[in-house]
Amino acid sequence: MKAKQREKSADVVVVGGGVMGCASAWELAKRGRSVLVLERSVPGAEASSAAAGILGAQVEAHAPGPLAELARASLGVYPAWVRALERATAIDTGYRECGVLKVAFARAELVKLEREVAWQKPRPKTLAAAALAKREPWLNERLAGGVAVDGDARIDPRLLFRALHIAAARAGVVFRSGAYVRRVVTEAGRAAGVALDDGSIVRAKQVLVAAGSWTSLVEGLGIAPGAVIPARGQIVELETPEPLLRSVVFGRGAYLVPRDDGRLLVGATMEFVGYRREVTAAAVRDLLDAAIGLVPALASASLRESWSSFRPYTADELPLIGKTQIPGLFLASGHHRNGILLAPITARIVLALVTGGRAPVPLGPFAPERARG
Amino acid sequence: MKAKQREKSADVVVVGGGVMGCASAWELAKRGRSVLVLERSVPGAEASSAAAGILGAQVEAHAPGPLAELARASLGVYPAWVRALERATAIDTGYRECGVLKVAFARAELVKLEREVAWQKPRPKTLAAAALAKREPWLNERLAGGVAVDGDARIDPRLLFRALHIAAARAGVVFRSGAYVRRVVTEAGRAAGVALDDGSIVRAKQVLVAAGSWTSLVEGLGIAPGAVIPARGQIVELETPEPLLRSVVFGRGAYLVPRDDGRLLVGATMEFVGYRREVTAAAVRDLLDAAIGLVPALASASLRESWSSFRPYTADELPLIGKTQIPGLFLASGHHRNGILLAPITARIVLALVTGGRAPVPLGPFAPERARG
Numbered sequence: 001m002k003a004k005q006r007e008k009s010a011d012v013v014v015v016g017g018g019v020m021g022c023a024s025a026w027e028l029a030k031r032g033r034s035v036l037v038l039e040r041s042v043p044g045a046e047a048s049s050a051a052a053g054i055l056g057a058q059v060e061a062h063a064p065g066p067l068a069e070l071a072r073a074s075l076g077v078y079p080a081w082v083r084a085l086e087r088a089t090a091i092d093t094g095y096r097e098c099g100v101l102k103v104a105f106a107r108a109e110l111v112k113l114e115r116e117v118a119w120q121k122p123r124p125k126t127l128a129a130a131a132l133a134k135r136e137p138w139l140n141e142r143l144a145g146g147v148a149v150d151g152d153a154r155i156d157p158r159l160l161f162r163a164l165h166i167a168a169a170r171a172g173v174v175f176r177s178g179a180y181v182r183r184v185v186t187e188a189g190r191a192a193g194v195a196l197d198d199g200s201i202v203r204a205k206q207v208l209v210a211a212g213s214w215t216s217l218v219e220g221l222g223i224a225p226g227a228v229i230p231a232r233g234q235i236v237e238l239e240t241p242e243p244l245l246r247s248v249v250f251g252r253g254a255y256l257v258p259r260d261d262g263r264l265l266v267g268a269t270m271e272f273v274g275y276r277r278e279v280t281a282a283a284v285r286d287l288l289d290a291a292i293g294l295v296p297a298l299a300s301a302s303l304r305e306s307w308s309s310f311r312p313y314t315a316d317e318l319p320l321i322g323k324t325q326i327p328g329l330f331l332a333s334g335h336h337r338n339g340i341l342l343a344p345i346t347a348r349i350v351l352a353l354v355t356g357g358r359a360p361v362p363l364g365p366f367a368p369e370r371a372r373g
Numbered sequence: 374m375k376a377k378q379r380e381k382s383a384d385v386v387v388v389g390g391g392v393m394g395c396a397s398a399w400e401l402a403k404r405g406r407s408v409l410v411l412e413r414s415v416p417g418a419e420a421s422s423a424a425a426g427i428l429g430a431q432v433e434a435h436a437p438g439p440l441a442e443l444a445r446a447s448l449g450v451y452p453a454w455v456r457a458l459e460r461a462t463a464i465d466t467g468y469r470e471c472g473v474l475k476v477a478f479a480r481a482e483l484v485k486l487e488r489e490v491a492w493q494k495p496r497p498k499t500l501a502a503a504a505l506a507k508r509e510p511w512l513n514e515r516l517a518g519g520v521a522v523d524g525d526a527r528i529d530p531r532l533l534f535r536a537l538h539i540a541a542a543r544a545g546v547v548f549r550s551g552a553y554v555r556r557v558v559t560e561a562g563r564a565a566g567v568a569l570d571d572g573s574i575v576r577a578k579q580v581l582v583a584a585g586s587w588t589s590l591v592e593g594l595g596i597a598p599g600a601v602i603p604a605r606g607q608i609v610e611l612e613t614p615e616p617l618l619r620s621v622v623f624g625r626g627a628y629l630v631p632r633d634d635g636r637l638l639v640g641a642t643m644e645f646v647g648y649r650r651e652v653t654a655a656a657v658r659d660l661l662d663a664a665i666g667l668v669p670a671l672a673s674a675s676l677r678e679s680w681s682s683f684r685p686y687t688a689d690e691l692p693l694i695g696k697t698q699i700p701g702l703f704l705a706s707g708h709h710r711n712g713i714l715l716a717p718i719t720a721r722i723v724l725a726l727v728t729g730g731r732a733p734v735p736l737g738p739f740a741p742e743r744a745r746g
Contacts, residue, residue, distance in 0.1 A: 238654055281611055282672035285661035288654045299655035306676060 010036035010174070012354060013194055013204035015181045015218060016211035017043035019157070019339055020332045022164040022173075023347035024208055028354060029171035036202065037168075038179040038194065040214065044161040047212055047339060050309030052235060052257045052267045053160070054248050055153040055341045058120050059100040066365035067318055071338060073361050074345035078153065081344040082160075088170065091163040094156030094259060100248040103132065103139065103146035103294065109252075110145045117147055124149045138244040138295050143251075154248050154257055157340050164343075183219035184209070184329055191328035194218075206354055208330045213275070213310040215320075215333040222325050224373035228334045230275055230310035233268035234283040238291070238301040240264065245295065253290030263304065266291040272313075279306045311336050314371065321349055321366040330354065331368045383409035383547070385727060386567055386577035388554045388591060389584035390416035392530070392712055393705045395537040395546075396720035397581055401727060402544035409575065410541075411552040411567065413587065417534040420585055420712060423682030425608060425630045425640045426533070427621050428526040428714045431493050432473040439738035440691055444711060446734050447718035451526065454717040455533075461543065464536040467529030467632060473621040476505065476512065476519035476667065482625075483518045490520055497522045511617040511668050516624075527621050527630055530713050537716075556592035557582070557702055564701035567591075579727055581703045586648070586683040588693075588706040595698050600744035601707045603648055603683035606641035607656040611664065611674035613637065618668065626663030636677065639664040645686075652679045684709050687744065694722055694739040703727065704741045 012028055014021040017039030025035040037043065054060070057075035061068035082095040102117070102124075104110040110126070117124045124147040132139060132146050169175065180197040184207055193203040209218055213230035216223065245258040257265040266287045284306055292299045314320060314334040319342065321332050330353050335342050345360065352359040385401055387394040390412030398408045410416065427433070430448035434441035455468040475490070475497075477483040483499070490497045497520040505512060505519050542548065553570040557580055566576040582591055586603035589596065618631040630638040639660045657679055665672050687693060687707040692715065694705050703726050708715050718733065725732040 236654075279676045280672065281609075281661045281665060281674045281676055284676050285658055285665065288658035289662070292654060292658065299653065301654045303652045303654055303657050303679060 009193070009203040010034045011204065012036075012206045012208060013038060013202050015194060015207065015209045016214070017175060017177070018046055018210065018212050019044070019048035019161055019164065019343045020210035020212070020335065020346055021208070022161070022168050023343040024210060024332060024350040025173040026164060026168040026171055027347040027351045029168060029173045031351065031355060033354070035173045036204070037173060037175045038181055038202065039175065039177050040180050042177045043165050043175055044158075047309045047311060048161050049158045050233070050235065050307055051157040051340050052255065052265045053094070053155045053157040053340055054100065054255065054257055055155060056100055056248070056338070057152060057341060058117070058124065058149045059102065059152050059250060060338055060341075061120070062116070064119055066362070070345060070361055070366070071341055074342050075151065075153070077344045077348070082155070085160070085163045085167055088167040089163045091159055091166070093160040093163050095153065096155070096260070097153045098247050099148055099150040100152040100250065101127070101132070101136065101146045101148050102250045103143050105143055105252065107144050113147050117149070122151065136245055136247055136249070138297050139249070140294055140296055152248065155340060156259060160340065181218055184221060184326070186220070186326060189327065191326050206328045206330065208332060208350060208354070210332040212312040212333060212339070215312060215331070221329070221331065222373060223320070223368060223371040227371035227373065228312045228314055228320065229272065231313035231336065232271040232273050232276065232308050232310055234279055234287070234308040235265055235267040235306065236284055236287045236291075236303065237305040238264045238266060238298060239304045240297070240301045244297055249294060251290065251294040254287050254294065256291060256294060264298070264301070275310065277308055279308050312339070316370070319346070319366050320368045320371055321346055322363045322368055323353060324368050325372075382566070382576040383407045384577065385579045385581060386411060386575050388567060388580065388582045389587070390548060390550070391419055391583065391585050392417070392421035392534055392537065392716045393583035393585070393708065393719055394581070395534065395541050396716040397583060397705060397723040398546040399537060399541040399544055400720040400724045402541060402546045404724065404728060406727070408546045409577070410546060410548045411554055411569075411575065412548065412550050413553050415550045416538050416548055417531075420682045420684060421534050422531045423606070423608065423680055424530040424713045425628070425638045426467070426528045426530040426713055427473065427628065427630055428528060429473055429621070429711070430525055430714060431490070431497065431522045432475065432525050432623060433711055433714075434493070435489070437492055439735070443718060443734055443739070444714055447715050448524065448526070450717045450721070455528070458533075458536045458540055461540040462536045464532055464539070466533040466536050468526065469528070469633070470526045471620050472521055472523040473525040473623065474500070474505070474509065474519045474521050475623045476516050478516055478625065480517045486520050490522070495524065509618055509620055509622070511670050512622070513667055513669055525621065528713060529632060533713065554591055557594060557699070559593070559699060562700065564699050579701045579703065581705060581723060581727070583705040585685040585706060585712070588685060588704070594702070594704065595746060596693070596741060596744040597746035600746065601685045601687055601693065602645065604686035604709065605644040605646050605649065605681050605683055607652055607660070607681040608638055608640040608679065609657055609660045609664075609676065610678040611637045611639060611671060612677045613671070613674045617670055622667060624663065624667040627660050627667065629664060629667060637671070637674070648683065650681055652681050685712070689743070692719070692739055693741045693744055694719055695736045695741055696726060697741050698745075
């Protein structure tokens with residue numbers, strides 16, 4: 001009964017129990033806010049658990065700009081954030097400062113790679129074939145070389161999510177699964193809670209919508225219907241008795257993300273097919289082919305699993321983080337390929353927004369305003 | 374207690390609860406024998422459920438000879454056998470007289486196919502590209518043609534096995550799972566039962582060993598240690614909203630076995646790797662690549678499952694069916710690629726052996742004698 005009452009209102013209600021919602025809820029609860037997280041399915045059911053876990057602040061940045069800055073800021077706070085999580089839960093999240101390699105088969109391709117990353121600071125090192133083979137001996141010996149982004153890292157998103165969920169719950173966050181939010185409820189022009197599909201209302205002083213690829217389906221946000229759309233990614237998980245790689249490797253047709261226990265993720269497609277949660281024959285064939293091309297010994301690796309999930313994509317490929325036109329209603333969505341990386345900085349931004357503090361980065365480029373419907 | 378007592382002895386004890394053991398047990402029980410089936414795992418756990426279910430009496434016969442005759446005889450009794458099973462259980466086993474196509478991309482390959490099947494009766498029809506496309510419109514339009522083996526069929530081995538298991542149990546067969554048979558027990562030179570790994574003895578007047586790839590591990594059979602070895606096959610199961618094929622299709626690098634509900638099996642590797650039950654990256658890549666080559670629309674098919682299992686392989690690729698040197702001990706094993714096809718004829722042979730009747734085919738070529746250890 002008590003739990004039921006607690007679920008009827010909160011200081012902050014969070015729509016979406018993914019990594020954004022959880023990280024934000026944890027931050028708010030630590031500062032004394034009562035927080036209720038409403039999740040359509042179960043916490044961590046979607047992209048948060050399906051992600052590969054590349055913390056690619058540099059490798060995923062294709063040009064200087066606000067997203068590269070946001071990613072760099074988030075990577076900067078990652079070590080302390082993960083330490084706090086691991087202290088709170090005793091879970092090893094698989095966070096490893098392993099570096100990322102971008103590799104090329106042809107000399108010309110290597111030169112192109114070098115040119116693409118030349119603007120970055122620190123500037124990625126070029127590795128000739130011999131240096132590459134020394135660093136990762138299982139890579140295809142026909143590779144011409146690669147560039148090494150040593151600051152980038154990896155994490156196991158499923159373990160990260162479990163740790164976040166436990167830490168948030170211990171800090172007092174209440175989670176409700178199977179709660180389908182239809183719309184944001186306003187009173188006197190301010191956000192006052194959310195209405196569920198069973199007709200019930202959950203009241204809150206402030207509302208954060210962090211519903212990933214399902215964000216546009218929540219009514220009353222004041223954003224366009226297609227502001228956030230699902231971009232399907234298919235991933236294959238292989239396993240070898242010993243880990244063959246330490247670094248994350250980006251190559252032609254696939255990236256490879258090793259785990260210390262011998263598992264290795266091969267990702268990922270990028271498809272706009274709505275919410276069709278399929279793993280397709282051609283995608284699996286192509287991912288396996290690319291993976292075996294990069295690391296020939298993977299030919300005899302065991303196929304463990306394959307899955308697909310949905311990146312929350314925005315037209316300008318920047319996330320939607322900030323205040324909306326409705327006072328008391330905030331968004332943290334549209335993180336596309338970089339949700340796992342951007343979770344800690346987003347949670348800090350949300351904390352600043354909700355408590356009226358100063359955001360750790362300029363928020364202009366991420367303003368939900370630009371997705372106005 | 375009564376069941377326990379029934380398990381301590383039987384007229385016939387069958388070692389192995391796969392399709393051979395079950396089919397034989399059913400046949401014997403219908404003729405009034407008390408039958409106990411001992412299965413290491415659970416009935417149908419191994420190749421019997423993992424098979425693709427091609428009833429390829431002609432398509433799998435590469436030369437005239439006793440195996441081709443045995444296969445033809447078994448295919449001949451299949452319709453009545455399946456009808457009896459379906460009557461006994463109301464299970465549709467997916468038996469379909471769909472025919473099998475062997476297809477070729479190049480004209481020269483087609484000529485080779487024609488030559489390979491020219492000895493067969495009835496002689497398979499040659500289909501030019503247009504006739505092939507008319508029969509199976511989803512096949513790659515670049516195919517040069519194929520040969521059609523109209524008498525061959527398909528079945529769903531999992532459904533077949535369920536039906537067999539239920540029919541056998543209803544006929545009085547007792548099944549015991551988790552019973553690991555170490556050796557055959559003899560008394561006065563005759564088979565008298567089997568010894569389990571817990572030291573207990575199950576007594577029987579006659580013993581049938583139908584342990585598939587694990588046959589050589591049963592002691593006291595008088596066969597060589599490597600008489601039957603596992604030949605791994607990997608299979609991938611795809612799914613499309615509508616079935617794309619009706620016929621079974623054999624092509625370069627894969628065969629395709631459709632189910633009426635839109636599932637489609639892509640098989641299979643042939644590997645000698647012991648009992649390593651793996652699905653490997655290269656095999657899945659190659660099977661998917663071959664499947665998409667044969668039916669391009671499979672590129673967007675969903676990957677449902679993948680598995681591997683073990684065909685019981687013999688050096689001369691003929692099964693071991695018949696009496697052993699030990700009176701009262703019989704073998705029905707080593708059926709390699711054709712266990713599902715050969716189950717009904719093998720069960721009839723076993724019935725004849727056990728009851729002293731006349732075997733439906735000459736048994737000389739299949740005599741366990743030749744695998745003597």
